Amino acid sequence: MVSKSGFRNVSIGSTLLWITVFVVVPYLFVLVFSFFQRDPEQIVAAVFTWQNYKDIFSPVFLVVCWNSLILALGTTVITLLVAYPFAFFLGRIPERIRRILLLLMIIPFWTSSLIRTYALIILFKANGIVNGLLLSLKLVDEPLAILYTQTSVFIGLVYTLLPFMILPIYSSIQKLDLRLIEAARDLGATSGHIFLRIVLPLTLPGIIAGSTMVFLPALGLFYIPDLLGGARSMLIGNFIKNQFLTTGNWPLGSAASVILTLIMCLFLYVYFLSSRKARTSGMGEMA
Amino acid sequence: MKKAFLVFFFLILPTLVFAAKQEVFVFNWSEYVDPSVLKQFEKETGIRVRYSTYESNEAMFAKLKMVQKAGYDVVFPSTYFVDRMRRLGMFAPLDKSKLPNLKYINPALLNKSYDPNNAYSVPYMWGASAIGINSKYIDPKTVTSWNDLWNPKYRGKVLLMDDVRDVFGMALRSLGFSANDRDPNHIRKAYEKLKLLKPSVKVYNSDSPRQPFLNNEVTIGQIWGGEVYQANQENPNIKFIYPKEGAVFWIDNMAIPRTARNVANAHKFIDFLCRPDVAKKNCEFIGYATTNSKAQQMLDPKTRNHKAVYPDDATVKNGEFQNDVGDAILLYEKYWEMLKTQ
Structure with a gap:
């Protein structure tokens, strides 16, 4: 008993x-x-000031934040639309195929996401694989502009973050009690009704968890938009990096990091509230 | 047994003694030295090289500032950081009598305004940032000036570097100002001019600007000579043009921080890298242009005569080296943010 709690203390303690x-x-x-x-001269001077927070709320920084939020939100919505049907069927196919599909989804993680982003460039570039195929099939006359557009940015972000959406939704779909669907069907509910009134509310915790796991990284990622979008706009990540590596303005960069963290905390709080609500309302409906 | 004792006495013991005493702490950009050169230095001098790397001038600067006592012995700052750190008194002056190989360094690269008389720094590798074009789509004769980037027929086909100083330096030169200008009016004019260029820009890239050229995504833009040289291994159509307003040059330099503990060894290390055979080996490994005239002559003719890598003296004279701009960098960054968010 003593050794058991000793192990617990050591493992929790070392993590802490x-x-x-x-x-x-x-x-x-x-x-x-x-x-x-x-x-x-000294990078920072230990003199208290509010100035960094006054400077940070400039129109430029608000545009930077807005760009980042829109990008993260768009990525989350697209990822959800792609991931949900996939996770749904993943939960219902035979065990053997499901294992293979899950493995296929996880294998790309063995390669760094930066390298996978460079692989996307090879696919999308003007003289790349996709355009080569389209040209040889005579579907287009001249190469499509895919690389360095908003489209390729979204493809890159969705591709990188998709598993983070699929896995939580898949696990909540697995927990779904199929008898509830049968019962609803017996009572004459249409497929649309069953989805909206039973499946969706019961998988909501998975959707919320997945959305959070996609939205928050998408907010801070800037190398994917830089590499695939041509770095033509500025995101929060770029802004912070420039303050540290170009202007040597560490205090302003720190203030921007604090703001980014606060935005993330806000969304985590929303996640906490909504997942609690989803759980209790799910329970209520089951009762 | 006797043999083993002799081996220990003559071969192992000396290295142990040296290892305990003779060291040099080198702080360099990543992948910026041939590892066999470091081994050769250790073998020839018995001085142990303690080697670590950084990814940006700013990171190196911060680390030197934070680690005040146990410092590095040799660092490799770019021109504008030599300028800044020299003004802040962060370097130990070089003892030229301990650097006999200094005579091999290309005189066109010495005594620049970022370090008059090279009191603190020795050029290591160098290159130019000028105009790259794909001659399959653009006749090289039609491009002579930075202003040609603004030609509307290149809309959506232009590459700029993803760096505030490189982009504004180019715009300032195109207006006839210095790339190191601190005048707020001139910087604002450069911004106004860049705003007009923005719709033409397909991509900002300073990690590897040759890639969008090779991928046929862009046909004209800013690029480094070394990148053109590398691109030519795959595609000979990528050409390098020195604009008439002058190219912007960079040099990475060797310098000794004031906090160095092994100043004598640092001099030995710098002098070793200036030795022509070492400099040749090193630049062949790294792929940038050596500042060492003698080493350059020893390279194969195709490389040493490649205009993109080794411009003639008149081209260098017509160009400009990046200096520190002091607090004007805040203004540059402000306009850069406005340019990127408009």
Whole structure:
């Protein structure tokens, strides 16, 4: 009994220590720096100021935030539309095929997402595989402009983040009690009704979890839009990177990081509230 | 047994003694030295090389600032960081008497305004940023000026670097100003002019600008000479044009931080990299142009005469090297953000 709780303490303790040293402490630096002044000689001067937060709410930064939010939101919606039907059928096909499909979905994770993004460039470029195929089939006369458009940015983001949406939805679909659907059908409900009144509410926790797991990374990712979109607009990630690596304005970059974190916390809070609500209302309907 | 003792005494013991005493801490860009060159240095001098890498000037600067005492002995800043760090007193002055191989460095690259008389820095690798075109689609004779990028017939086919100083430097040169201009009016004019170019720009890329050229995504744009040289291995149609307003040049330099603990070894290391046979081996491994005239002569004729990699002295004289712009960088960045978000 003693050794069991000892093991528990060690495992929890080491994780806590890890998070404290590599997440909490660096983040506290960011928080503190965001209230300091920029100093060209010493990088930051330990003088308290609100100026960084006044500077950050400029029209430019609001546009940067808006661009990032729209991109993340669009990615989440498209990913959901693609992932839901896939996860639904994944939950209903024979075990053997399902295992193969799950494996196929996970294998790309063995390769770095940066390298997979470069692979997309090879597919989409003007003299690339997709355009080569279209040209040889005489479907187009000249190469389609796919690379460096908003379309290729969305394809890249959706492709990279899709498994994060599929897995939570799949697990909630697996938990779905098929007897409820049979009962509804026996009572004369149409397929549309069954989906809207039974399947959707019961898989809502999976949808919310998946959306959060797609939305939050999409908000911070900037190398995919840079590589596939041609870096023609600026996202929060680019903005923060430039403050640190171009202008040496660490306090402003820190303030922007704090704002990004606050936006993410806000969405996590919404996730927390809605998942609790989804769980209780799901229970209520079952009762 | 006796033999083993002798081996220990003459071969192993000396290296142990040296390992304990003689070291040089080198802080360089990643993939910016031939590893066999480091081994050769250790073998010839008995000085152990402690090697670590960075990805940006700013990161190197921050680390030198944060680690005040136990410092690095040799760093490799670009021109504008030499300028900035020299002004902040972060370098130890070079003792030229300990750098006899300095005489091999190309004189066209010495005594620039970022470090007068090279009191603190020795050029290592260098190159130019100028105009790249795909001659399959554009006649090279029709492009002579930075202003040609603004030609409406190249709409949607232009590449710019994804770097505020490179892009604004080009725009400032096109207006006849310095690429290191600090005058807010001139910077604003450059911004106004770049706004007109924006609809033409297909992609901003400074990781590997040759790729969009090779992929037929762009036909004209900013590019480094070394990238054109590499692109030519695949596609000889990519040409490099030095605009009449002058190209913008970069140099990465070797310097000794003031906090260095092994100043004598640092001099030995820098001098070693300036030795022609070492410089030749090194530049062949890295793929950029060597600053070492003697090493350049030792390269194969196709490489040493490639105009994109080794421009003539008149072209260098007509161009400009990037200097530090001080706090004007904040203004540059502000306009850069406006350009990217409009």
